[in-house]
Amino acid sequence: MEENQVPASVPSRPMPLMEDYGTPENLEQLKAQARMQAMQAARAQLPPPGRVVYVRRNLTVAELIVVFVISCGLVLGIQGTWHLVNNLPRIEVKWSK
Numbered sequence: 001m002e003e004n005q006v007p008a009s010v011p012s013r014p015m016p017l018m019e020d021y022g023t024p025e026n027l028e029q030l031k032a033q034a035r036m037q038a039m040q041a042a043r044a045q046l047p048p049p050g051r052v053v054y055v056r057r058n059l060t061v062a063e064l065i066v067v068f069v070i071s072c073g074l075v076l077g078i079q080g081t082w083h084l085v086n087n088l089p090r091i092e093v094k095w096s097k
Contacts, residue, residue, distance in 0.1 A: 059067070
């Protein structure tokens with residue numbers, strides 16, 4: 001066979017019939033065996049567990065601005081709530097007719 005020549009394809013096998021497997025118990029055993037082989041093949045394809053490396057980086061300007069806005073909002077919100085709760089007894093409600 002020449003080096004540039006494409007090899008002939010493997011002829012396909014006909015689909016096996018139910019009678020080829022025998023009893024339903026035998027079929028269940030073949031299914032379980034196929035399941036185990038599929039699980040082993042899937043495990044073999046997983047990459048080996050490696051070391052987790054954490055990379056430390058500085059915050060970007062946008063991230064710093066977001067952190068600053070959130071912290072200012074929290075501080076001012078807490079102070080405003082505290083001020084409102086402490087001054088609630090001083091608030092006078094007048095009913096007009």
